[in-house]
Amino acid sequence: MMLHKNFIDGQWVAGSGETLNINPSDTRDVIGRYARADRAQAQEAVAAARAAFASWRSAGIQQRHDILDHIGTEILARREDLGRLLSREEGKTLPEGIGEATRAGMIFKFFAGEVLRLDGERLPSVRPGVEVEVSREPLGVVAVISPWNFPIAIPAWKIAPALACGNCVVFKPAALVPGSAWALAEIIAHSGLPAGVFNLVMGSGAEVGETLVDSTQVDALTFTGSNTVGRALAPRLVGRGARVQLEMGGKNPLVVLDDADLEVAVHCAIQGAYYSTGQRCTASSRLIVTAGIHDRFVERLVEKMQALRVDHALKEGSDIGPVVDQAQLDQDLDYLRIGREEGARLVCGGDLVERETPGYYLSPALFTETSNAMRINREEIFGPIAAVIRVQDYEEALAVANDTEFGLTSGIVTTSLKHASDFKRRAQAGLVMVNLPTAGVDYHVPFGGRKGSSFGPREQGGYAREFFTIVKTAYTAS
Numbered sequence: 255m256m257l258h259k260n261f262i263d264g265q266w267v268a269g270s271g272e273t274l275n276i277n278p279s280d281t282r283d284v285i286g287r288y289a290r291a292d293r294a295q296a297q298e299a300v301a302a303a304r305a306a307f308a309s310w311r312s313a314g315i316q317q318r319h320d321i322l323d324h325i326g327t328e329i330l331a332r333r334e335d336l337g338r339l340l341s342r343e344e345g346k347t348l349p350e351g352i353g354e355a356t357r358a359g360m361i362f363k364f365f366a367g368e369v370l371r372l373d374g375e376r377l378p379s380v381r382p383g384v385e386v387e388v389s390r391e392p393l394g395v396v397a398v399i400s401p402w403n404f405p406i407a408i409p410a411w412k413i414a415p416a417l418a419c420g421n422c423v424v425f426k427p428a429a430l431v432p433g434s435a436w437a438l439a440e441i442i443a444h445s446g447l448p449a450g451v452f453n454l455v456m457g458s459g460a461e462v463g464e465t466l467v468d469s470t471q472v473d474a475l476t477f478t479g480s481n482t483v484g485r486a487l488a489p490r491l492v493g494r495g496a497r498v499q500l501e502m503g504g505k506n507p508l509v510v511l512d513d514a515d516l517e518v519a520v521h522c523a524i525q526g527a528y529y530s531t532g533q534r535c536t537a538s539s540r541l542i543v544t545a546g547i548h549d550r551f552v553e554r555l556v557e558k559m560q561a562l563r564v565d566h567a568l569k570e571g572s573d574i575g576p577v578v579d580q581a582q583l584d585q586d587l588d589y590l591r592i593g594r595e596e597g598a599r600l601v602c603g604g605d606l607v608e609r610e611t612p613g614y615y616l617s618p619a620l621f622t623e624t625s626n627a628m629r630i631n632r633e634e635i636f637g638p639i640a641a642v643i644r645v646q647d648y649e650e651a652l653a654v655a656n657d658t659e660f661g662l663t664s665g666i667v668t669t670s671l672k673h674a675s676d677f678k679r680r681a682q683a684g685l686v687m688v689n690l691p692t693a694g695v696d697y698h699v700p701f702g703g704r705k706g707s708s709f710g711p712r713e714q715g716g717y718a719r720e721f722f723t724i725v726k727t728a729y730t731a732s
């Protein structure tokens with residue numbers, strides 16, 4: 255089996271060890287061998303990026319545009335294969351895997367366009383005879399640390415804007431998903447980028463991640479992952495004057511009001527809570543339902559849940575693939591136990607499921623009779639588990655929706671324009687969804703949350719430049 259190497263300073267290099275990558279839908283299936291970088295290699299990657307920065311920052315925008323556009327074209331041409339690899343490795347279903355690969359291609363295309371749209375401003379000074387120019391410059395070396403749940407799209411929406419703005423990149427993917435990361439890196443490596451502008455270092459967070467965080471040659475870190483890790487890393491970067499952007503967890507509410515279209519409400523709940531095995535920071539894990547529709551909603555939701563097919567991610571007809579690994583499955587089972595101990599009623603699912611292939615299969619679970627104070631409604635579970643909270647009216651629903659330490663996405667299902675408009679104004683979240691699932695976002699508009707979910711400027715869309723550039727104000731006597 256071929257060893258997939260790290261990519262440092264334009265060269266493919268073996269690591270100090272190897273990682274084997276396992277298919278969560280079939281744990282007998284070894285996907286590949288991947289080089290494991292150590293601290294020294296992480297430092298070499300940073301040094302290569304630093305050395306490449308001076309020329310890359312002043313490279314023509316046509317060159318930058320063409321390279322990013324080429325990467326996008328290549329990803330789109332290979333989306334079926336990339337999607338298949340992603341699904342085999344991470345466990346989301348094949349349509350979801352191909353959809354994610356497509357999204358990554360579109361992201362590179364979008365940021366190719368952004369290269370040409372990086373603008374500045376020229377203003378009159380308050381002093382006669384002086385002109386003021388405001389321009390944007392790249393930061394330098396950007397470390398990208400990404401999670402396992404979107405192994406191509408999240409790296410894409412960090413790497414593409416970083417390069418578009420003239421930065422060099424050191425990319426450390428999650429150790430669980432080196433296959434997708436390597437495939438993406440291979441496309442980037444052959445795109446015509448000068449050596450050192452883009453580097454891949456596969457390895458653990460504790461070793462490679464920590465080295466990047468503490469390297470004084472790293473100017474910025476863009477991180478997506480758990481709150482525990484994100485919050486611990488941020489002060490270290492801020493403390494040495496580096497920039498940091500964090501996308502972390504969610505405990506996203508989906509409010510269902512009495513006047514909701516029942517089918518829309520159930521569709522949003524199924525999509526938001528259970529697709530991608532619930533392993534999305536945008537997943538709806540709290541279903542906040544007003545009393546008048548509560549019983550009908552639960553009954554119809556359970557009916558639909560029972561029809562969901564949990565099976566091998568690559569099997570045609572699978573709606574929900576496996577949980578990503580044993581550790582995440584243990585976490586999910588723990589929360590199922592905690593929910594029961596807290597007095598919540600498990601009305602559907604939560605069972606380990608046996609299929610033809612040995613995998614981490616868990617049937618989608620629904621708790622009812624829960625309160626917002628329960629741990630299952632306060633802590634991110636990151637699995638196919640949701641809880642219904644019964645409320646009396648819209649005002650109570652809104653208060654419960656906002657009563658969380660997180661603030662990524664917040665959804666409402668209603669036919670009332672008044673309540674929809676009010677919810678858009680008062681939901682304490684970075685993203686608001688009306689009659690749509692809380693998960694599943696566009697690639698060309700800002701993405702990010704409030705409170706404990708995010709830190710730093712928004713990712714994605716034109717707003718991404720706020721993080722990946724630094725503003726300069728120049729005064730000239732005319």
Ligand SMILES: NC(=O)C1=CN([C@@H]2O[C@H](COP(=O)(O)OP(=O)(O)OC[C@H]3O[C@@H](n4cnc5c(N)ncnc54)[C@H](OP(=O)(O)O)[C@@H]3O)[C@@H](O)[C@H]2O)C=CC1
Binds near residue numbers: 399484503534636
């Ligand atoms: N909001 C989101 O999008 C996500 C949230 N999560 C939440 O986090 C939980 C745990 O998932 P997990 O993937 O382990 O999340 P982590 O936060 O541990 O991992 C995210 C990334 O950070 C790296 N990392 C871990 N520790 C360090 C460190 N000390 N210094 C630098 N980098 C580090 C990881 O590396 P490596 O894993 O390779 O060691 C990975 O690349 C999930 O159960 C879920 O609740 C997880 C993924 C995405």
Ligand SMILES: O=C(O)CCC(=O)C(=O)O
Binds near residue numbers: 693694
């Ligand atoms: O819901 C989406 O489209 C994005 C989700 C995401 O970014 C995440 O789970 O990390």
